Amino acid sequence: MRAVVVPCHGGPEVLELREVPDPRPAPADVLVAVEAIGVNYHDALARSGALAAEPPFIAGVEAAGTVLETGTEVTDLVPGQRIVWPFTEGSYAELAAIPARWGVPVPDEVSSEQAAALVAQGLTAHYLSFDTYAVRPGDDVLVHAAAGGVGRLLVQLATHRGGRVIATTSSDAKADFVRDAGAAEVVGYENLPAKIRELTGGKGVEVVYDGVGAATFEASLAAVARRGHLVCYGATSGPVPPFEIRRLSRAGSPYLSRPSLIDYVVSRADLLARADQVFELAARGVIQVPVTGRFGLDEAQTAQQLLDDRTRVGKLIIFPQGVPQTATETATALAAEAR
Known part of the structure; x- marks a missing residue:
């Protein structure tokens, strides 16, 4: 499969698109065909060496896709199901083997792009404003x-x-x-x-x-x-x-x-309950995440450079199978509007 690898710490230029072996799911994992990848500051921090990740590693921690295969211990996710995950390393890739514990089912009315744009930051904003300090x-x-x-x-x-x-x-x-x-x-x-x-x-x-x-x-x-x-x-x-x-x-x-998100989704039940609330708020239009940058895997350097420059507003998404044409047109219009 193709994946974006961080071979050493540094700027966006160190990112390399490589052919790597397909991952295999462990007993508690699911194998997923990745459809949309969220680009986050965590990715840049890991790449730069500000976090504990030691190269080489596949970039990214947030993505959405379709389950292809489940490990022998997995009981609540099935092949063909769309899921999204907020923090599992190795997400800038065509395939990912992720712990089933972090796989959140995506509602039918939410696209994989929307799910990848929303899950990590949506969960974070939710626990901060509903729990760490509940805004009144x-x-x-x-x-x-x-x-x-x-x-x-x-x-x-x-x-x-x-x-x-x-x-x-x-x-x-x-x-x-x-x-x-x-x-x-x-x-x-x-x-x-x-x-x-x-x-x-x-x-x-x-x-x-x-x-x-x-x-x-x-x-x-x-x-x-x-x-x-x-x-x-x-x-x-x-x-x-x-x-x-x-x-x-x-x-x-x-x-x-x-605070840290991990302490607000301690159990899988906590994660699913909070994710359900985030998706419900999105469905009602209470929260919206405009996607203003869409890229292929071969453009990961460009995506992370925009992240480092901090000039682009909205969410950046990477598509392992290439950017849909309609999505490109929408992103261009949103970016122009933001400027």
């Missing part, structure tokens, strides 16, 4: 990097739950993209605490969802209300440096969380 009607909510995949979903979900979202972005084009998702206010990162205090009558926000990390942590801490909640769920700018915990008592006694 009237809450002021600050969402950093709101034009990103998780950020835009957080804007939609927090607004759906009755919050007033203040979003940060780095450009006018991204600001329009975020307003379209429901943000009440969109601001830049400069002098952010002062802007937040002005927009909230001096009190600050009830919750900050910060997936940026080092570059925004101090501003986030200064923007959160007394006994508010600062949720640091990612670190695209690098990890937050160590700090003295007593600082929290001088900052209004906020709660500080560093």
Whole structure:
């Protein structure tokens, strides 16, 4: 089969499209014909060496496809069934053998492309806004990097739950993209605490969802209300440096969380229940993930370069069997609209 391999750590240029042996499912695995692959910052972090993955390895952790074969221990997935998975290495490939525990059945009304675009970031935005801090009607909510995949979903979900979202972005084009998702206010990162205090009558926000990390942590801490909640769920700018915990008592006694999706889908039942809610919200139009970039396996370098540049809004999808023509036309129109 063809697969995109990371032979060594580095930039997008290290990615290689290779012929590799077909995978075989272990007893608790399923073998899947991959149809659509979600491109994520996790992929870039693994490629660059920021994560524990040691080369060589097949890139990617999120995809959707059709089950071809099941291992002897698998009882709840069957050949011919479409599934999607949020974190299984080896997804940039024509075939993938994944643990059945992570295979989520895809509803008939959801395409494989939509499932691959939604599952990892949708699950993340859902647990953050429904559980880590459950947004309440009237809450002021600050969402950093709101034009990103998780950020835009957080804007939609927090607004759906009755919050007033203040979003940060780095450009006018991204600001329009975020307003379209429901943000009440969109601001830049400069002098952010002062802007937040002005927009909230001096009190600050009830919750900050910060997936940026080092570059925004101090501003986030200064923007959160007394006994508010600062949720640091990612670190695209690098990890937050160590700090003295007593600082929290001088900052209004906020709660500080560093959650991870894995702890909110501990059992398969947890995963399926949360995924069902995400797909149901998508079916109702509460959350939408516009796909603005579609690529073949041989264009993985280009896809990850766009990810590294952080200039493209919307989701990037890789198609192992080639990009459908209608999908290409749709992506071109969406990208032009976003610009």
